[in-house]
Amino acid sequence: MNFNYRHSNPAFFYRQAGDQNAEAWRRSKRHRDDFSGFAGDYAYQEATEGLPELKKGTVQYLGSQDFYPTLFRVKFRQIAVITVSLPFFAFLFCISYSFFNHYDWVTKTHCNVWNIAPSISASIGHFTPQKYVWKLCIALHSAPRLLLCQMYHTYMFKNIIREKTVQQMALLSCTFNVAEVFSLLLLSLVPSIEDFSLHKLSFSSFLFFSVGYISSSYYLLRTCRVTSLNSWERKSMIYKKRILTANFLAIGFAMYFYWRHNTYCEPGIYSVFSLFEYTVVLSNMGYHFTSFWDFYNVYISLGTEFGCNSC
Incomplete structure (x- = not known):
């Protein structure tokens, strides 16, 4: 037909x-x-x-009133796996490659004390091919991340209380999510060795927007929900709570050990900071990966509109 x-x-x-x-x-x-x-x-x-x-x-x-024949259809959970795999691969590659090939440089600090764990900033922004791999993977993963922002915007408005204050909080949460993506792009494109002040500002912005989004989205989906959870969404909320706790604790410990390193210049303390920094980054990836269960039965469809406008 x-x-x-x-x-x-x-x-x-x-x-x-x-x-x-x-x-x-x-x-x-x-x-x-x-x-x-x-x-x-x-x-x-x-x-x-x-x-x-x-x-x-x-x-x-x-x-x-708009109808499209489907040209392309894919499960969103497959997109979720690919999206989180890109920065995860870049993270593992940059840390491991830097450890084995640029160890002295990526563990060196202004205190000139012994360290063993490479810092993320040095690993992703100082040397090739690490900085190119990191920038490429972060750039590629940004488009589906922005799609995910739109999906959660719709998801929240569909499932939470339709009160003005709650809806405004949901909009703020989605704004945090978008700002987090662009902050990550900025800190990836501007390494600390080129512009330390801008890199530090973008990293601080990334942490602020990340904490804002994680805390607000969990609160909204946990306490302001009006629809019942299915088995996949229930699983997602369990992982969200665990990852949120790990992320917030890691941020607190990372800030403490960073302060301690700059204040006392103790051997190995910067490496402890680096380990908690790894935990912050990995837990952030893990929280966004919970979309795998939130949209488990969702398909992304691509179609082409046809017909005449005068019909």
């Missing part, structure tokens, strides 16, 4: 594909007035969960 035009009734298209697809549209219709764009697609995926997939050539509902 050739769908080369628009129709005023979205259910028409589903009925052409079968009664089950028409039922899927009716189940997602209640979301149509409140959501559009990605949210419409999310509502469709939620409504059609457990039903057979549309046959090739049929049309999915992605927004009010």
Whole structure:
């Protein structure tokens, strides 16, 4: 069947594909007035969960009065794995390569005392190929991270209390999330050896926005939720709590040992700081990876609109 035009009734298209697809549209219709764009697609995926997939050539509902044939469809949990794998690989590569090839440089500090653990700043910004690998992986992972920001924006507004204060807090949380991505980009593009002040500012901003997003998102999804949790979301909340605790403790200990190193210049203390710095970075990756369970049954669809505007 050739769908080369628009129709005023979205259910028409589903009925052409079968009664089950028409039922899927009716189940997602209640979301149509409140959501559009990605949210419409999310509502469709939620409504059609457990039903057979549309046959090739049929049309999915992605927004009010707009119809797109699906050209590309992928599970979001696969995107989540790839997204977190990029910075994780870059982190492991830069630390290990620097340890074995530039050990004296990446463990050296202004105190000239003994250390064993390379600092992240020295490992990712001073030498090649580490700095190129880090910049490339962070740049590649930023696009899906921004997509994830939009997804959580919709997810929160769909699942939390619809009060003005709570909704504003959700918007602030999503703003923290976006700002964290750009802060990470900035500190990756400007290494400490080139501009220490700007690198320090971007790293401080990254920590501030990261803490703001992690704490606010966990609070909203934990205490302001109005919808019931499924098994995957319950698992996600358990991991969120554990990772949040580890992240906040690691930040506190890292700040203490950094102060102690600069104040007393004790041997090995900067290495202890570096280990807690690793924990901060890895726990941040882990918290964002919980999207794997929050959007476990969500698919990302890519389609092309067709039809005439005058129809």
